Amino acid sequence: MIKFTLRRLLSGAVLLLVVTSASFFLAHLAIGDPTAGLLGDSATPAQRAALREQLGLDRALLTQFWDWFSHAVQGDFGTSWRNFQPISDQIALRVPVTLSVVVAATLLAAVVGLAVGVATGLRPSGILARGLKLASVVLFALPGFWVSLVLVMVFAIKLQWFPAVGYVPLVHSGTGWLRSITLPSIALALGAIVMIAEQLRNGFLQVNNQDFVRTLRARGLSSRRVTLHVLRNASPAALTVLAVMFVGLLGGAIVVEIVFNLPGIGSLTQSASQIGDIPVLLGLTVVTVVFVVVINFLLDLVLGWVNPKVREQ
Amino acid sequence: MTDAAFPADITPSPGKQGLWARYLRRPAGVAALAVFLLVVLVGLFAPLIAPHDPNFVDFALTQTPPAPGHLMGGDSAGRDIFSRLLFGARTTLYGAAVACLAGVALGVPAGVAAGYFGGPADRICSWISDAAQSVPGMIVLLIVAAGTGGDFTVLMVTVGAFMAPGYYRMSRSKTLAVRNEPYIDAARVAGLTHTKILYAHVLRAVHAPVIIQSALTAGVAMGMQAGLQFLGIGTASNPNWGQMMNDGFRTMLTHPLILLWPSAALGVTIAALAFMGSTLGDLVSVRTEPVSRRARPAAPPRDEGARSGDLVHAVEDSALRVENLRVTYRTPDGDKQVVRGVCLDVAPGEVLGIVGESGSGKSQTVFSTLDLLPAEGHSTADGVWIAGRPVGDLPRAKRHALLGTRIGYVPQEPMSNLDPCYTIGNQLVEPLRAVHELSKDEAKERARAILVRVGITDPERVLASYPHQISGGMAQRVLIAGAVAGNPSLLVADEPTTALDVTVQAEVLELLRELQQEYGMALVIVTHNFGVVADICDRVAVMKDGKIIETGPVDQIFTQPGDPYTAELIHASQDDTESRAELDAAWNKAGRTVRT
16 A cells, blocks of 8 residues: 555656646747737837846756756745746635635535436436436536536526625635635536536446346345445546546636636636746646646545555556 | 458448438437537638628627627627627637647547557557646646737647547547457458558547547537637637627626627537537447336236246245246347246255256346346246245335345356455455344354355455455355355355356355255256256256256256257267367377467
């Protein structure tokens, strides 16, 4: 188990290293000279050269990379090129907002997806199962922000059950916080819910046909107990989808946050990309990839617990 | 070697009718296709059908409601929404097409190569694909957008790159599946080059899934595209739905219609693609949909045809008695009766063998006495008695309460009959606690004792093991232990030795006989092997085509088979043993170099 854990941690670290360095070079090569974006079109060449020197952009790219990397591993992502604020502070301020929404969406997807998946798995041709099939076809492809707009129109503007925009921090008001993240979380979670439910339903169909289920029944176990066995066998695929969905949710959150005007990493990412603020973009990339690595690691632990064969690989 | 006709003849054809012919019979698919074609036509001919220049600004038109001449009114900048919507279809389709092409170009060749050649190529490509899935695409898209000044085509190529893992995994698994088909080996042996095999066989297997994947990918790409445009990225002078949605979003409170039009267009287009993809997917994968309770086969008529088999014990003296059992299965070609009017009984302490070739209905007979037929099956009988009591008309729950208490079941295939996710100990203890209401310690003690009884020398290790950590013979002992743990009066064994090694078979059979005598159980053993019958059975019922054609004591069946079919079966199993012996002899003679 220790070996298993260490290996997963190592592969996570490698992924983090590869993705962040790739992002560094991609950003620098794609953006080229960011001073145009930072200073605007009216800047003179001399002003731009001065800024380049100030930002250290006149150095060799590898030197810049090493400089950034050696600080980044200590959690220091430098300062924003626009307002010279420390990036770590800005991100730390915004991460709780995004995490609130994404974690709430993930929990929602896991719980509701599990419930719908089990219900449809037990009655694979019931009304709920037909509804799920229809919903999974459509909701898989519809983007989160599209769903957000619909939710805002119906629940925030027509029915006025929830605020249309804005964020209330948890420390200010628990119910206010919950109300402010409800619609964004639902908008993000809907697609994931149907995907997870669909995976579970298919898993149930497959596992139900396996011999050991009949043998468990022949031992006299109740339907409820047999269902628990089936669920455990059917869950790895759904768990994997959940982890993939989490990555998608992080990306989707960027647009959804803007729809709901939430001060998360979404608006920071958008503004940083518009002016070519590379250090901010890189800091955001590192943070998101760290989340992904952590989630994948947790998934591996859970998968290892669910399926004993995985542990030995 | 000619390389013409040969491949085409052996490749399994996907169906009798063409895919498109079958597709056109699905109403949902046709509707989705019609909507999608409409969008395509609108996109193609937007310049011809749009009533206005989509970028022409008329301040008088700003945020006006729909009116003749301006079917959907004007947007916040005073442009005709209807015309912009038509031109937006163009942008949407172009972006989706670019993303799909990029995804196919990056994912499919890599997937086919990884699946076909395997080895390092497979590992490297799969790692890259997994890694790409862990990268939040939106951030990379924003970096690319910042670098390229929001160049739409480059952005959509990037979107396609993030779709490539989907194509990669799909084409890799399809290629792997084809690669393991014997006809690929045959083609290789026949001298076809890799290129020709890839072209003739692999592409054929991959192309339909690629189309399906593209329908889904196109939908997702449209969503991402609109998301980017909504953020104000990639908005060139071309009208597009995402930017229109942003415009509507900002005036949502006062002019909700401006938001409604592009949202509806995007939603309907994506939904159409999703339905096309899912309809095609259903047609290609031919997934077996489950049978609902209502769709179960009709109960087989009770009196159709003659009964078969003999009843030799009085009802009250029997451990199991079945009268006129009929089992019907629902198949695509209609209901099919697989057991026709079977009668049999077995007394406590007696061993009854049910013999027949595969498909004769012997296992179905057993499953219906246990009431464990799959959903497609349905059984009726004039009566079923367990331990002299009628159970045929008991409600399902009461009937199932007999399982694990009165009736023990030993399955055929040991490895697939243990739950891979739980330890052996867990699987033995759970029924003892849940069904027999033993305490945790009692149940563990009983499980250990019963494992020792079935001949397992290190019960502690086996109790702590998972099914994949023990051998097949040991797994069968575990299953036998599970079957007798509840002290049943009737033990039902379905081909209990078929899946085992020859040496283990005799031991397991011996164990079953010992346990049967020790517990005084009635044993019903299903087998196709007359060796097993001779070894263990008191009486035999021979089945053919769902009927019992002969019942009798073992000695009589062997010495004077009453039916020519029985004689044939006995003869066949003797033939089998001879040929086996000959093979072994040949193997030994060849210095054990010949693999049998």
